[in-house]
Amino acid sequence: MAEGQFKQGVAGGRLAPQQYAENFSDLHPPLDPHEALVEADRCYFCYDAPCMHACPTSIDIPMFIRQIATGNALGSAKTIFDQNILGGMCARVCPTETLCEEACVREAAEGKPVQIGRLQRYATDVAMEQNKQFYDRAEPTGRKIAVVGAGPAGLACAHRLARYGHEVTVLEAKPKSGGLNEYGIAAYKTTDDFAQAEVDYVTAIGGIAIENDKALGRDFSLSELTAKYDAVFLGLGLGGINALRAEGEDAEGVENAVEFIAELRQASDLSSLPIGRRVVVIGGGMTAIDAAVQSKLLGAEEVTICYRRGQEDMNASDFEQDLAAANGVNIRHWLQPKRVVADGGKVTGIELEYTIMKGGKLVGTGETLSLAADQVFKAIGQLFEPAALNGSGASIAMEGGRIIVDTEGRTSMAKVWAGGDCIRGGEDLTVTSVAQGRDAAESIHRTLTSNGRA
Amino acid sequence: MADIRNTFVGIKSPNPFWLASAPPTDKAYNVERAFKAGWGGVVWKTLGEEGPPVVNVNGPRYGAIWGADRRLLGFNNIELITDRDLYLNLREIKQVKMNWPDRAVVVSLMVPCEEESWKAILPLVEETGADGIELNLGCPHGMSERGMGSAVGQVPEYIEMLSRWCKQYTRMPVIIKLTPNITDIRHAARAAKRGGADAVSLINTINSITSVNLDTFSPEPTIDGKGSHGGYCGPAVKPIALHMVADIARDPETQGLPISGIGGITTWRDAAEFLALGAGNVQVCTAAMTYGFKVVQEMIEGLKDWMDRKGHATLDDVVGRATPNVTDWRYLNLNYVAKAHIDQDACIKCGRCHIACEDTSHQAITSMVDGVRHFEVMEEECVGCNLCVNVCPVENCITMQPLAAGTLDKRTGEPVSPVYANWTQHPNNPMAKVAAE
Ligand SMILES: Cc1cc2nc3c(=O)[nH]c(=O)nc-3n(C[C@H](O)[C@H](O)[C@H](O)COP(=O)(O)OP(=O)(O)OC[C@H]3O[C@@H](n4cnc5c(N)ncnc54)[C@H](O)[C@@H]3O)c2cc1C
Numbered sequence: 001m002a003e004g005q006f007k008q009g010v011a012g013g014r015l016a017p018q019q020y021a022e023n024f025s026d027l028h029p030p031l032d033p034h035e036a037l038v039e040a041d042r043c044y045f046c047y048d049a050p051c052m053h054a055c056p057t058s059i060d061i062p063m064f065i066r067q068i069a070t071g072n073a074l075g076s077a078k079t080i081f082d083q084n085i086l087g088g089m090c091a092r093v094c095p096t097e098t099l100c101e102e103a104c105v106r107e108a109a110e111g112k113p114v115q116i117g118r119l120q121r122y123a124t125d126v127a128m129e130q131n132k133q134f135y136d137r138a139e140p141t142g143r144k145i146a147v148v149g150a151g152p153a154g155l156a157c158a159h160r161l162a163r164y165g166h167e168v169t170v171l172e173a174k175p176k177s178g179g180l181n182e183y184g185i186a187a188y189k190t191t192d193d194f195a196q197a198e199v200d201y202v203t204a205i206g207g208i209a210i211e212n213d214k215a216l217g218r219d220f221s222l223s224e225l226t227a228k229y230d231a232v233f234l235g236l237g238l239g240g241i242n243a244l245r246a247e248g249e250d251a252e253g254v255e256n257a258v259e260f261i262a263e264l265r266q267a268s269d270l271s272s273l274p275i276g277r278r279v280v281v282i283g284g285g286m287t288a289i290d291a292a293v294q295s296k297l298l299g300a301e302e303v304t305i306c307y308r309r310g311q312e313d314m315n316a317s318d319f320e321q322d323l324a325a326a327n328g329v330n331i332r333h334w335l336q337p338k339r340v341v342a343d344g345g346k347v348t349g350i351e352l353e354y355t356i357m358k359g360g361k362l363v364g365t366g367e368t369l370s371l372a373a374d375q376v377f378k379a380i381g382q383l384f385e386p387a388a389l390n391g392s393g394a395s396i397a398m399e400g401g402r403i404i405v406d407t408e409g410r411t412s413m414a415k416v417w418a419g420g421d422c423i424r425g426g427e428d429l430t431v432t433s434v435a436q437g438r439d440a441a442e443s444i445h446r447t448l449t450s451n452g453r454a
Numbered sequence: 455m456a457d458i459r460n461t462f463v464g465i466k467s468p469n470p471f472w473l474a475s476a477p478p479t480d481k482a483y484n485v486e487r488a489f490k491a492g493w494g495g496v497v498w499k500t501l502g503e504e505g506p507p508v509v510n511v512n513g514p515r516y517g518a519i520w521g522a523d524r525r526l527l528g529f530n531n532i533e534l535i536t537d538r539d540l541y542l543n544l545r546e547i548k549q550v551k552m553n554w555p556d557r558a559v560v561v562s563l564m565v566p567c568e569e570e571s572w573k574a575i576l577p578l579v580e581e582t583g584a585d586g587i588e589l590n591l592g593c594p595h596g597m598s599e600r601g602m603g604s605a606v607g608q609v610p611e612y613i614e615m616l617s618r619w620c621k622q623y624t625r626m627p628v629i630i631k632l633t634p635n636i637t638d639i640r641h642a643a644r645a646a647k648r649g650g651a652d653a654v655s656l657i658n659t660i661n662s663i664t665s666v667n668l669d670t671f672s673p674e675p676t677i678d679g680k681g682s683h684g685g686y687c688g689p690a691v692k693p694i695a696l697h698m699v700a701d702i703a704r705d706p707e708t709q710g711l712p713i714s715g716i717g718g719i720t721t722w723r724d725a726a727e728f729l730a731l732g733a734g735n736v737q738v739c740t741a742a743m744t745y746g747f748k749v750v751q752e753m754i755e756g757l758k759d760w761m762d763r764k765g766h767a768t769l770d771d772v773v774g775r776a777t778p779n780v781t782d783w784r785y786l787n788l789n790y791v792a793k794a795h796i797d798q799d800a801c802i803k804c805g806r807c808h809i810a811c812e813d814t815s816h817q818a819i820t821s822m823v824d825g826v827r828h829f830e831v832m833e834e835e836c837v838g839c840n841l842c843v844n845v846c847p848v849e850n851c852i853t854m855q856p857l858a859a860g861t862l863d864k865r866t867g868e869p870v871s872p873v874y875a876n877w878t879q880h881p882n883n884p885m886a887k888v889a890a891e
Pocket residue numbers: 093094095148149150151152153154171172173174177178179180181184185186189214215216217235236237238239258261286287290388419420421422427428429430431433
């Protein structure tokens with residue numbers, strides 16, 4: 001046991017140096033060829049396969065698995081990329097237990113679905129390791145399209161547009177591309193700088209120019225884009241986060257979970273990343289689980305997730321909750337934050353109030369509980385920050401704080417499409433963002449070519 | 455990207471994958487769906503002569519055998535030729551061919567062994583615009599009891615006669631579909647060639663009983679307590695079909711006779727193997743009946759991927775490439791020595807190789823070394839038989855490694871000879887001695 005384990009407060013180096021690499025290694029290590037064959041052989045090649053319907057990008061799962069089984073991993077990768085050019089990342093981060101694998105008929109038959117996600121990773125790894133590019137660009141159309149945001153939605157949109165021969169400029173506020181693939185996804189889901197490798201793989205098709213450190217609303221306005229480009233796609237993600245609405249929220253040590261994870265993902269040396277000895281995470285979704293598990297993996301002694309409703313209400317899947325439990329995270333329910341306790345401006349604990357459902361509403365019981373904490377992470381949902389859209393003259397219709405789009409991804413503003421987390425009704429998953437970016441590209445292409453100019 | 459367009463006896467199709475004459479090609483509905491899914495051609499379900507169509511049983515037609523996890527390995531059937539009206543079929547064939555001019559539409563035929571019957575049906579088929587005909591001389595059940603199908607295919611003289619009649623009465627290419635229910639397929643193929651047939655296709659199904667119901671003591675499939683032998687097909691028959699294709703391909707008397715390969719083709723790899731042994735294209739039935747028409751997409755993409763990887767630009771670069779390597783046993787090099795080798799990292803220590811070798815072969819694999827469970831080949835005992843390779847559950851875990859010339863074969867204590875020497879030259883061969891005298 002490294003001595004750092006018992007350092008008081010928020011500190012780095014809690015673990016022995018080699019422990020970090022082990023803790024943050026692949027959550028689901030890749031299948032080797034033998035494992036892939038055995039697993040692929042389990043697929044029944046179902047008709048109108050339920051797994052395919054459950055995949056937001058509708059990958060032809062029976063076909064790609066059959067191609068693995070018959071020794072055609074490259075063809076398999078193409079089958080995947082035809083529908084989902086970020087199939088590599090999705091294979092790593094999709095909550096398959098609530099998507100394709102939940103629908104797999106072998107889940108019904110024997111409670112053991114075909115491991116679709118890991119097979120998808122197997123095939124895409126083969127193609128990406130060889131940098132095998134499957135798509136030629138169509139003849140240049142002379143159309144120019146701006147994609148704002150280089151996250152999953154923006155990248156999927158850009159790739160599909162480039163295939164059709166359009167010229168795409170991606171404008172990205174951050175120094176690195178990839179969106180939450182680069183800054184948000186848990187480190188043990190995407191090891192070895194996979195997010196950047198994938199950005200390179202996607203853009204290798206050509207016709208996609210990414211300009212980093214270019215922020216909409218700061219460096220240019222939406223009306224400038226619509227004037228300069230034939231179409232604009234907004235894949236802005238969610239920049240803001242919900243307030244805790246607890247007293248003392250601004251004490252040192254109260255942090256935004258997404259920012260903590262971003263810092264972790266960008267850290268060149270995890271052992272230098274400070275973490276509390278006792279950590280409390282407020283929330284009940286994927287972000288809460290990721291923040292809690294990674295806190296634990298950094299060596300926090302005690303990590304507690306506090307969620308204000310019951311276990312069945314948690315957004316995090318059973319698999320994720322089990323993952324947290326297996327890593328020694330304590331998940332507590334029916335507790336809402338009331339007051340951050342601080343000493344000298346630094347957080348020392350949090351006071352929570354028990355909750356119950358009364359008349360269909362969540363109410364506090366008045367009874368409280370105090371937990372000691374050196375760090376409190378807020379993981380209670382992100383917000384779309386509409387400020388970037390300001391200054392564009394006409395405004396884009398919003399609802400519930402997010403952009404309204406129609407079934408094709410068109411916003412209320414002419415020439416402007418949107419997709420991914422920033423739109424209303426999304427599921428806030430990488431794979432749904434990819435689907436929306438891709439489908440918006442199809443819509444843009446139809447619009448730009450049906451008017452007879454291209 | 456490899457070009458897999460195919461021309462077989464002058465019939466063009468966008469790929470070498472045809473559906474064999476069987477239920478998948480029984481009517482326009484199925485064939486339209488097949489073409490939409492990407493099949494390059496079809497051989498229409500066998501038509502009979504004009505008049506009331508045959509009738510099928512109204513109970514089970516299929517029996518099956520399964521591998522682990524209920525994977526279908528083979529099945530048999532007792533279905534007859536089409537039970538639909540001849541003219542309905544002909545109208546549909548004409549319409550389908552019009553709708554799909556780039557796909558191959560070949561019509562399978564089976565009428566009584568009389569010249570008049572053939573003379574009557576051929577113009578009707580020709581009128582549909584079909585690309586060719588295939589003579590079903592292979593159906594082993596039901597029709598054979600009526601003197602057709604395999605009853606004809608088992609008599610080379612009949613094969614020759616029918617081939618001749620058909621060549622005489624139609625300008626369409628004539629393919630003779632052979633039955634495997636004979637001892638030497640070459641006689642059938644030679645007869646087809648003598649009769650002027652343009653090609654042979656094989657195999658049709660094999661006489662079989664798939665299982666016996668032990669409650670009722672009746673063979674499957676069971677019709678009201680009784681069963682009849684059926685025609686066996688699917689992955690299990692592939693080795694038999696491959697051998698027969700190779701035999702015809704390398705027979706000097708039939709060399710160059712186009713062959714359409716059939717029997718157990720399920721993946722691109724199976725198809726490639728048939729092509730390599732000399733088939734000019736392939737036909738598929740069971741795989742489509744098991745997985746639906748969509749399987750052809752795997753076959754098409756897989757075949758192209760393999761050809762790209764190997765640098766084969768067209769099918770001509772593939773067809774017949776393995777034929778010259780099929781030879782008679784007596785010409786195999788008896789000085790070639792290989793030994794099994796176990797990759798210890800891949801081995802999961804199941805012990806199957808050991809017990810197979812220990813109980814039934816040459817006692818050449820350890821089970822315990824220094825008190826530890828350990829499986830390793832003892833070269834001094836290994837005869838290189840390959841049994842362990844085939845029983846090992848892990849692919850590429852045991853491999854056969856040839857010994858280079860000059861290295862010591864620990865089993866014989868002799869160095870491996872660099873000289874090719876076969877049985878015809880071997881001192882133990884009495885015939886060889888005679889030749890030497
Ligand atoms: C901690 C965390 C863990 C997650 N884990 C998973 C998971 O395991 N599996 C899963 O499926 N999903 C997960 N998600 C959700 C998933 O990451 C998102 O749904 C997905 O990334 C959304 O894609 P996007 O392209 O819409 O937005 P983002 O990925 O957020 O990308 C938006 C991009 O736009 C840029 N941008 C924003 N504003 C501007 C501007 N004004 N000008 C220019 N550029 C701008 C941003 O910098 C960013 O690069 C997780 C989310 C979080 C927060």
